[in-house]
Amino acid sequence: MMQEAYRWLWEHSRETAYLASFGRLAGWDQATYIPRKGHAHRAQMQAALAKLLHQRATDPRVGEMLAVVEGSDWLGPPESVEAVNVREWRRAYDHACKIPQRLAVELAQATSEGEAIWQQARPKNDWEAFRPTLKKIFGLTRELADAIGYQDEPYDALLDQYEPGATTKQLEPVFARLRQATVELLKRLDGSTRKPDTSILHRHFPQSAQEAFGREVVAKIGFDLEAGRLDVVAHPFMQGIGPGDVRLTTRYYEDYFNAGFFGIVHEMGHGLYGQGLLPEHFGTPMGSEISLGIHESQSRTWENLVARSLGFWRHFWPRAQQHFSSLGDVRLEDFHFAINEVKPSLIRVEADEVTYNLHIMIRFEVELALLRGELSIDDVPEAWDTKYQEYLGVRSAEIRDGVMQDVHWSAGLIGYFPTYTLGNLYAAQFFARAEQELGSLEAQFAQGEFTPLLEWTRKNIHHQGSRYWPRDLVRVVTGQDLNPQFLIDNLNLKYSALYAV
Structure with a gap:
């Protein structure tokens, strides 16, 4: 049962990673060769993908399978491949479950649009064109920090996403x-x-x-x-x-x-x-x-x-x-x-x-x-x-x-x-x-x-x-x-x- 649960988590993780690869490919294309008029559609693509990825990340079956394998001697020592994967899957699952799907989608769309606006506004020194977008992104990010939770600083919730354990x-x-x-x-x-x-x-x-x-x-x-x-x-x-x-x-x-x-x-x-x-x-x-x-x-x-x-x-x-x-x-x-x-x-x-x-x-x-x-x-x-x-x-x-x-x-x-x-x-x-x-x-x-x-x-x-x-x-x-x-x-x-x- 434990091995079957671990195998399910492993396959679910890899399939999710393949989908995320499409998002990275779309992001690379948006920064390099996308037609100028394609940004709005790309933002919708990224929002739809963010919704799908969030659904997979918060799938209740992930929590159920983790509960089966956690604490088992079968995982081996803390530095073993299986133990590390389970530890980080748990961390990612708990983190994702704190973020409302609506917020994940809004952030994906706002940042995709934001990058396009920045690319056009920066060469023109157009702060007024960029300022509303930046205000929206920071507002959503503060909401994200509150959703994740923190002990001392809202900033810690964001920093921890990029540098685990840092405060x-x-x-x-x-x-x-x-x-x-x-x-x-x-x-x-x-x-x-x-x-x-x-x-x-x-x-x-x-x-x-x-x-x-x-x-x-x-x-x-x-x-x-x-x-x-x-x-x-x-x-x-x-x-x-x-x-x-x-x-x-x-x-x-x-x-x-x-x-x-x-x-x-x-x-x-x-x-x-x-x-x-x-x-x-x-x-x-x-x-x-x-x-x-x-x-x-x-x-x-x-x-x-x-x-x-x-x-x-x-x-x-x-x-x-x-x-x-x-x-x-x-x-x-x-x-x-x-x-x-x-x-x-x-x-x-x-x-x-x-x-x-x-x-x-x-x-x-x-x-x-x-x-x-x-x-x-x-x-x-x-x-x-x-x-x-x-x-x-x-x-x-x-x-x-x-x-x-x-x-x-x-x-x-x-x-x-x-x-x-x-x-x-x-x-x-x-x-x-x-x-x-x-x-x-x-x-x-x-x-x-x-x-x-x-x-x-x-x-x-x-x-x-x-x-x-x-x-x-x-x-x-x-x-x-x-x-x-x-x-x-x-x-x-x-x-x-x-x-x-």
Whole structure:
């Protein structure tokens, strides 16, 4: 009976995952190739699918089958495949049952419409066109938090969807420590007389050459292009449709190297995680990423710790000069310094490694204030600009470079932004552990050897699926709890050397 109940849950979970794959495919298409007039119909499609998925997620038979298998010795130890699946199925079922179907459908439709409105309004700096939609999405999201329930903060109910077990109370001291260290480092770097020549990054870089070089790099690192795609969008993302289908996107500027290249490598990091999940577990928790923070640790590892290292470019520099004639007279060391420039800026996705987390903290604080009722949607643009002035010393002249720059809020991803900084923290700690076990990684990169690090992450992170919650995974892999000092030390060591301070 127990085995039959488990088998039913397993099949139900996989079938639900196949349906969800259709939704991800529709979402990818909406961001890439959908006709401009197709958005309204796509919103209705996504709403209908959300209704179906919610019905499956709250099917009373799921609860009945879980009751049969839970607590059984047949499941084995807590870390076994069966025990992990049952644990996470229970978590997902209890969560879904708290959300009224009406709310799930309304959110799906509002966010699908919201993304389309954002795409059209942002280039026009049209806050008034976007503001009502954003107000509606935040209203529905607050309703979602209340439906899920929370102990201390409405925000915790949302954060827990993306980072299981995380709370505002946990994050605030970690973020405060990182913020202080970042501000201190920025002051030291600002006092340096050594500055990079970033004009070399604004020469001519043909889009076709950027794409060709990007494809060459990701293939060399280990991303399977026969099981993936690379396309152009307004806001880069990775979409895992399922085994054998993991899609990357980026955006190119022919007068700026960093945006396209590091966008590709960043999304490739996400894509490697998607391709590293064990296909035999597809559709079950053991075949799923445990959190967005762990996901982000993978993209940040490859973007910052690998692709911004001097060793990486010692290997790829000859090929870069062959792809881009504009780099023919550039010294490798000057290029490496330029791509690692530290300069406060407005755009999060183009921010340097040091200032990036301040962008996240601003969004985290604005979201908290909105969910607490301390800030209204109408006042968000001014609050946003004030925080940017305070934290980074810059202020947006156009709202598309301010509060409207990110797609996330229009997509309903509220409580999501902290996972970016958590990803940076996890990445530094994982990388330090990998280097303890594998030896100097930068020396390996200089030789074009990326397989050891990729295999290490596959074994220790990707193949673990949802076996451990994020902070438990950090403890299992590194032997200690999350510690921001790894990232702080990494940034201080690297940038003190670059800027000679």
